[in-house]
Amino acid sequence: MKSNACIDVIIVGGGLAGLVSAIHLSKQGIDVLVIEKNIYPKHKVCGEYISNEVLSYLQSLGVDPLKLGAKKINRFMLSTPKNKVIETQLPLGGFGISRYTLDHVLVQKAKDVGATIIHDTVLDIQFSQNQFKITTKNTVDYIAKMVIGAYGKRSNVDVALNRNFIKNKSPFLAVKTHLKGDFPDDLVALHNFNGGYCGVSKVENDSINVCYIVDFKSFQKFKNIQDFQQKVLYKNTYLKNVFENSEPVFSKPLTISQLSFSSKKPVEQHILMCGDSAGMIHPLSGNGMSMAIRSAQMISQLLIRFFSEEIKSRTVLEKLYKETWNNEFKRRLNTGNIAASLFKMNGFSEFMMLGLKNFPSLLPKIIKQTHGKPLIV
Numbered sequence: 342m343k344s345n346a347c348i349d350v351i352i353v354g355g356g357l358a359g360l361v362s363a364i365h366l367s368k369q370g371i372d373v374l375v376i377e378k379n380i381y382p383k384h385k386v387c388g389e390y391i392s393n394e395v396l397s398y399l400q401s402l403g404v405d406p407l408k409l410g411a412k413k414i415n416r417f418m419l420s421t422p423k424n425k426v427i428e429t430q431l432p433l434g435g436f437g438i439s440r441y442t443l444d445h446v447l448v449q450k451a452k453d454v455g456a457t458i459i460h461d462t463v464l465d466i467q468f469s470q471n472q473f474k475i476t477t478k479n480t481v482d483y484i485a486k487m488v489i490g491a492y493g494k495r496s497n498v499d500v501a502l503n504r505n506f507i508k509n510k511s512p513f514l515a516v517k518t519h520l521k522g523d524f525p526d527d528l529v530a531l532h533n534f535n536g537g538y539c540g541v542s543k544v545e546n547d548s549i550n551v552c553y554i555v556d557f558k559s560f561q562k563f564k565n566i567q568d569f570q571q572k573v574l575y576k577n578t579y580l581k582n583v584f585e586n587s588e589p590v591f592s593k594p595l596t597i598s599q600l601s602f603s604s605k606k607p608v609e610q611h612i613l614m615c616g617d618s619a620g621m622i623h624p625l626s627g628n629g630m631s632m633a634i635r636s637a638q639m640i641s642q643l644l645i646r647f648f649s650e651e652i653k654s655r656t657v658l659e660k661l662y663k664e665t666w667n668n669e670f671k672r673r674l675n676t677g678n679i680a681a682s683l684f685k686m687n688g689f690s691e692f693m694m695l696g697l698k699n700f701p702s703l704l705p706k707i708i709k710q711t712h713g714k715p716l717i718v
């Protein structure tokens with residue numbers, strides 16, 4: 342692919358949203374270039390529990406997580422900082438697979454079906470005269486008819502595009518590790534502690550994914566991650582038990598900061614935003630990856646109609662995408678935000694647990710509000 346040729350679709354970012362779009366579009370004969378700054382395979386900070394709503398769609402693209410050893414998960418456990426606990430069946434269930442494996446398999450599939458993947462950092466995206474110019478760190482300019490922004494929750498591209506949310510302060514920090522030890526294959530647990538919450542579930546190679554989010558203010562009083570875990574997380578005896586009865590797989594945990602859940606726009610400067618670039622749901626809902634995959638499917642279906650001239654103009658395409666995005670995700674994002682802010686209130690999770698114990702059928706209903714229906718393929 343020559344850099345000065347006009348490419349049908351450039352996808353900025355090769356995570357879940359970018360790679361799924363690349364596979365879907367390439368399978369329909371659309372010319373796709375993915376620009377990804379990192380090299381695969383790579384571990385990522387993520388809880389690695391994916392809702393079943395996207396399973397059949399992934400399988401239809403030729404990627405079957407269950408054949409890669411993903412753990413089937415159908416039970417959910419919630420505990421409070423004072424060790425009150427409730428368990429329920431998950432309404433739809435899901436599976437556990439590491440991003441190390443999933444992203445790597447997706448990129449192989451994207452290449453197999455004809456997408457071009459290059460490793461470079463996108464610095465800027467400019468739209469003029471009905472086409473895009475993409476500038477990269479390796480000083481190559483690419484020209485494209487369409488750009489999908491799939492570069493995740495927070496990127497230098499957001500700064501270059503001067504997006505509104507990037508100006509807001511983001512007080513959250515996330516830590517992820519893999520452990521070896523005993524943990525049920527079919528369970529995802531959400532354990533609360535003062536200042537945050539921690540997800541625990543298994544992935545394909547029998548590792549236990551432990552991933553937590555904490556308010557930076559709660560964290561900064563402690564010397565380091567180990568100190569914080571022992572003095573804060575261990576007060577939740579379920580978490581203490583997970584850490585004390587397992588061995589770390591990584592030499593040190595992975596961390597990310599500046600997590601923002603501010604609202605974003607699904608179309609910005611004519612770029613079709615996909616996955617976390619369009620909007621990020623609180624990880625406690627365990628639905629961010631499904632949303633990334635679902636938005637990739639939505640964009641791909643619309644772009645196929647655009648390139649076949651069934652959708653006549655860019656304006657109509659953008660309007661349709663905004664409408665579909667809002668219909669599909671607005672409710673989930675709002676419920677996720679409300680749940681997360683309630684959890685942050687001191688003592689709320691204990692109070693909520695009393696309610697859930699009395700009305701156990703409420704919990705699957707709340708979970709349903711942050712999830713979608715299985716995708717039609």
Ligand SMILES: Cc1cc2nc3c(=O)[nH]c(=O)nc-3n(C[C@H](O)[C@H](O)[C@H](O)COP(=O)(O)OP(=O)(O)OC[C@H]3O[C@@H](n4cnc5c(N)ncnc54)[C@H](O)[C@@H]3O)c2cc1C
Pocket residue numbers: 353354355356357358359376377378379386387388389390391392461462463464491492493494496497498515516540552553554600615616617618624627628629630631633
């Ligand atoms: C702590 C935590 C726990 C989570 N747990 C879960 C969970 O259990 N279940 C769930 O469903 N969701 C979870 N999520 C959410 C989930 O991780 C995201 O929603 C999902 O990864 C979004 O996929 P994406 O493709 O939009 O972004 P990403 O997977 O982040 O991919 C973006 C890609 O863009 C690349 N990129 C960025 N900038 C540039 C640039 N300038 N040039 C080129 N490439 C660039 C990055 O390298 C990256 O590969 C969690 C999130 C966090 C933070």
